[in-house]
Amino acid sequence: MDWQSESPGLWAFLESLNRGDILSGTVAAIERFGVFVALDDGPGHPTLPGVGFLGIPELSWRRFDAPTDVVQVGERVSCEFIGFDTYNAEARLSLKALEPDPFQAFADRTVVGQELRGTVEKVLPIGILVNLGNGVFGLVPCREVDGRPAVSPAEDFEVGEEIAVVVAEIELPRRRVFLSRPESGQYAGVVLPT
Incomplete structure (x- = not known):
């Protein structure tokens, strides 16, 4: 559809937005692939909620x-405008852009060598997934970096068990923190789910 000629008011509204603008509206519909928002200051959309x-x-x-x-549905939200989808003629929004990044907060308050405690979330074939709190999860792998066995997940850990880890390195660009086990120097990688 040629949105520019079919819905010139909608097109003009979307073109007037700038990345970083804060827009408010009401959640109009929730689908498995995302959420449609009826914007307070925007026109209606001819085909979308x-x-x-x-x-x-x-x-x-x-x-x-x-x-x-x-x-x-029906909830009021404020979001940051992150882009103009010209194919669907919609404003792409971000709710999380207006919230503090828990990974950045973790990196700001955590130093290399610091001991942390976390709870075993899952025992996986590749290692132990550890919940460090505030949306940050760590992986205690079954092998060390040099390939020697590090932990035996099924034997040594249970879901819900609290364990100690030590911060070895924080990689902000890749959103990873590397950990070791305090008693054995075991290596682990922490990831924040996206």
Whole structure:
């Protein structure tokens, strides 16, 4: 569809937006692929439930199972405008852009050599997933970096068990923190789910 000629008011509105603008509206519809937002200052959309759209990765820094864990239809939201989708003629929005990044907060308050405690979230074939809190999860792998065995997940750890780890390195650009086990120097990588 040629949105520019079919819906010139909608097109003009979307072109007037600048990256970083804060837009408010009401959650109009929730789908498995994202959330439509009826913007307060925007026109209606001829084919979609709202002119604004929140993709799943833009809903929250935190891990969640479904969009309804974050927002509900009819809820008022304020979002940051991150782009103009010319194919669908919609404003791409981010809810998480207006929230503090828990990984950045973790990196700001954590130093190399610091001992942390976390809870075993899952025992996986590749290692132990550890919840360090505030949306940051760590992986204690079954092998050290040099290939020697590090831990035996099935034998040594249980879901819900609290364990100690030590920060070895923080990689902000890749959003990873590397850890070791205090008693054995075991190596681990921490990731923040997207």
